[in-house]
Amino acid sequence: MIEVQVLRPDDWRIWRQLRQEALTDAPAAFGSTLVEWTGPGDTEPRWRARLTDVPFNVIVRWCGIPSGMVSAYNIADDGPVELISMWVAPLARGRGVADAAVNAVLRWAVGRPVGLSVKVDNQAAILLYQRHGFADAGPSPDDPGERRMLRSMTLNPTP
Numbered sequence: 001m002i003e004v005q006v007l008r009p010d011d012w013r014i015w016r017q018l019r020q021e022a023l024t025d026a027p028a029a030f031g032s033t034l035v036e037w038t039g040p041g042d043t044e045p046r047w048r049a050r051l052t053d054v055p056f057n058v059i060v061r062w063c064g065i066p067s068g069m070v071s072a073y074n075i076a077d078d079g080p081v082e083l084i085s086m087w088v089a090p091l092a093r094g095r096g097v098a099d100a101a102v103n104a105v106l107r108w109a110v111g112r113p114v115g116l117s118v119k120v121d122n123q124a125a126i127l128l129y130q131r132h133g134f135a136d137a138g139p140s141p142d143d144p145g146e147r148r149m150l151r152s153m154t155l156n157p158t159p
């Protein structure tokens with residue numbers, strides 16, 4: 001029922017569709033805004049660049065419906081992996097889509113710690129990340145409304 005697809009830049013249309021849905025559905029959860037990614041900011045070269053500059057991008061299908069997304073990149077060559085752009089469509093929440101997305105990042109990051117930033121009041125996301133072994137790592141230096149969470153490199157992906 002749940003399928004994970006790793007995207008290439010040619011897959012920018014499906015990424016665009018889900019990302020615009022995510023920014024519409026949950027604007028408070030993200031640093032980017034819908035305004036930045038619609039209108040003049042909504043161009044094929046920009047979406048392709050996004051899928052090139054960030055090296056790991058996944059969508060998750062639930063019952064064949066594109067329903068979830070996540071990305072990851074390396075902060076430094078051998079440094080921690082940063083998990084970003086996590087979203088599950090409301091119709092697919094509570095069905096394992098978020099687990100599949102997080103596990104895809106953990107497999108890609110294997111052997112490296114994984115970090116992320118999450119809004120302090122985003123309880124669903126915090127619970128999800130805690131379930132996958134992330135621990136609170138203090139306030140974000142970039143945004144007082146966010147916490148950092150970190151997952152040790154010694155943990156294996158959650159089965």
Ligand SMILES: CC(C)(COP(=O)(O)OP(=O)(O)OC[C@H]1O[C@@H](n2cnc3c(N)ncnc32)[C@H](O)[C@@H]1OP(=O)(O)O)[C@@H](O)C(=O)NCCC(=O)NCCS
Pocket residue numbers: 026029030086087088089092093094095096097098099117118119122123124125127128131
């Ligand atoms: C965060 C998100 C990806 C979680 O997806 P999901 O499919 O609901 O994930 P899960 O079913 O694994 O639920 C995660 C936890 O949140 C809990 N939860 C679900 N809805 C909740 C709510 N409204 N308030 C508080 N907790 C909630 C679940 O019980 C679960 O807790 P558990 O691990 O103790 O069982 C999804 O809610 C989402 O896309 N939110 C908007 C975007 C976002 O916040 N992205 C993360 C940016 S850091």
